[in-house]
Amino acid sequence: MNKRARDIDHLQGHWLLAKLGKKVLRPGGVALSQWMLNQLNLKNKDVVELAPGLGVTAKSILLHGPRTYTGIDEDENAVAQLRQQLGGARIVCGSAAATGLDDAVCDVVVGEAMLSMQSETIKNSIVSEAARILRPGGHYGIHELALVPNDVDDKVAEELKKNLARSIRVNARPLTEMEWAALLEQHGFVLESIKVAPMGLLHPRQLIADEKLRVFKIVFNLIRWPNARKRVVNMRRVFRDNSKNLSAIGIVARKL
Numbered sequence: 472m473n474k475r476a477r478d479i480d481h482l483q484g485h486w487l488l489a490k491l492g493k494k495v496l497r498p499g500g501v502a503l504s505q506w507m508l509n510q511l512n513l514k515n516k517d518v519v520e521l522a523p524g525l526g527v528t529a530k531s532i533l534l535h536g537p538r539t540y541t542g543i544d545e546d547e548n549a550v551a552q553l554r555q556q557l558g559g560a561r562i563v564c565g566s567a568a569a570t571g572l573d574d575a576v577c578d579v580v581v582g583e584a585m586l587s588m589q590s591e592t593i594k595n596s597i598v599s600e601a602a603r604i605l606r607p608g609g610h611y612g613i614h615e616l617a618l619v620p621n622d623v624d625d626k627v628a629e630e631l632k633k634n635l636a637r638s639i640r641v642n643a644r645p646l647t648e649m650e651w652a653a654l655l656e657q658h659g660f661v662l663e664s665i666k667v668a669p670m671g672l673l674h675p676r677q678l679i680a681d682e683k684l685r686v687f688k689i690v691f692n693l694i695r696w697p698n699a700r701k702r703v704v705n706m707r708r709v710f711r712d713n714s715k716n717l718s719a720i721g722i723v724a725r726k727l
């Protein structure tokens with residue numbers, strides 16, 4: 472097996488998709504991100520984005536005219552790319568659970584497709600960090616994976632998490648809508664809006680809507696890299712087989 476094939480076998484699902492040319496790496500796609508950003512009234516606000524990844528939402532945030540934008544991602548390569556793409560924006564390489572930012576420095580915190588992949592302890596640390604850096608009355612917008620329905624059978628949820636972890640090589644632990652709500656409320660947030668949408672990361676309709684002409688590059692790479700194709704077909708099968716119990720969720724909450 473050559474190095475590329477080995478890399479492809481081990482890459483976390485989102486970095487595999489990024490290697491193929493995909494830029495939108497969140498379950499509800501650009502549509503759910505736009506819904507969330509529209510709720511947040513970003514104009515003239517100090518905005519912190521946790522885990523901006525390849526910067527698609529960062530660019531949308533900047534179009535809303537914030538006063539400042541700071542992105543925090545733990546991946547050095549993503550940070551280097553973001554610094555190149557986003558010119559004057561402040562991009563920090565670091566953990567969302569310990570941003571190094573001062574208390575109450577921002578009006579809005581945004582985080583997409585990053586809490587779902589954390590343990591319960593780290594989820595709590597990240598939400599607590601978001602609460603710490605927000606000013607009172609500030610807003611936190613998240614876009615994550617949700618288990619559905621709220622009373623999903625424990626065994627079904629455990630099996631789903633196992634299959635998901637095996638296929639995306641990330642120990643993903645999505646929560647139900649009620650559990651996401653409880654997590655935010657425990658850290659002093661009041662929920663303002665919630666939207667549940669299909670988990671369409673690899674659904675053809677969402678792929679085209681999110682990636683537009685980049686779809687051709689993704690398909691071309693899938694044709695020439697059989698190992699990547701095998702993994703993506705497997706990921707898509709797991710998403711499809713679990714579609715009754717897996718959704719995307721956007722939540723906007725206010726810090727008291």
Ligand SMILES: C[S@@+](CC[C@H](N)C(=O)[O-])C[C@H]1O[C@@H](n2cnc3c(N)ncnc32)[C@H](O)[C@@H]1O
Nearest residue numbers: 485496497522523524544545546566567583584
């Ligand atoms: C699935 S990608 C999502 C990227 C982007 N938010 C999007 O929606 O397209 C996950 C991102 O979270 C970042 N990440 C994961 N855990 C993190 C943490 N604890 N602190 C900072 N960044 C983290 C990864 O480096 C990666 O960029």
